[in-house]
Structure formats: C-alpha cells, structure tokens
Amino acid sequence: MSARQTKQREVILQLLRATNIHPSADEIYQQVRGKILNISKGTVYRNLKVLQGMGLVSGLDFEGISVRRFDANQDIHYHFKCEICGRVFDINIPALIEEKLAQHIVLNTGHKVLHHHFEFHGICYACKESTVIQVDETSQNMR
Ligand code: ZN
Ligand code: MN
Secondary structure: OOHHHHHHHHHHHHHHHOOOOOOEHHHHHHHHOOOOOOOOHHHHHHHHHHHHHOOOOEEEOOOOOOOOEEEOOOOOOEEEEEOOOOOEEEEOOOOHHHHHHHHHHHHHHOOOOOOOOOOEEEOOHHHHHHHHHHHHHHHHHHO
8 A cells, every 4th residue: 555545544544533523425525525636425425435444433324314324433322314404413321221122122032143233313403493594483473
C-alpha cells in the first residue's frame, strides 16, 4: 500500500471520527475532495469498504433507504432515523435488551444468533416541532 493510499484512508477515517451525522459515501466524497486533490469517488468508495473490512467503520443500511450511511463510532449504540429529514441520530442505551432477546432465542430454539438488526424510525425532535407549526397554520386557515 502506497503512502498516498494510507493518507487517503486516514483522511476518510478522521473525517468520520469527527462527525456524528452518519454521512453517505457521496457526502464523504464531497468533504474529502476539499482535503485531497484529485481524489475520485471510486477511491472514496473503495476506502470505505476497506475501513469496514478492518472493523474501523460500520455501514448502516436502513430499512426504506437505498443510501448506505457510515459511522466510525464503534461503541455499542443504536440509531434513530428521521423519516422526514433523513438524519440518523445516535441513541445511547444499554445493549441489555437485545442481549436478553438473543439469549431468549438461544435458550428457546437452540439456534445460534450471529447478529441482529435493531433500529428506530420516527420523526426527530426538530421535524416534530416544525410539523406541529404546520398543523397549527393549517387549522388557523380553516377557521
Ligand atoms: Zn427530522
Ligand atoms: Mn452512530
């Protein structure tokens, strides 16, 4: 691996470690191209794959969205995706619940659980606020 490749990978990883907005590959590319001249979209995608393979970055595939998001936060945490603005928020709650569920499956079925997928969907606090305002305006117009 060349010094240039190492540098590219490092820049992408640092960028992801500095954010909590779970950007898509395209969003990462838009930021990286400001730091590394002539970097291609393909290079960014390839590096993201490698970083995932190294266990340094996770790819988040949310139900109902085609674009994969990326996260360098490797602490156990959950995600909440807003159905209105599309933002993905970190949810820090203990992993006890899902461990219990997995244990329950093992004990009651004899299956071996390898992984699971647990995600929250809804309307974020900010969108909830603006939705309330819109509803209020509509009801005023109707009066
Ligand atoms: Zn939202
Ligand atoms: Mn996260």
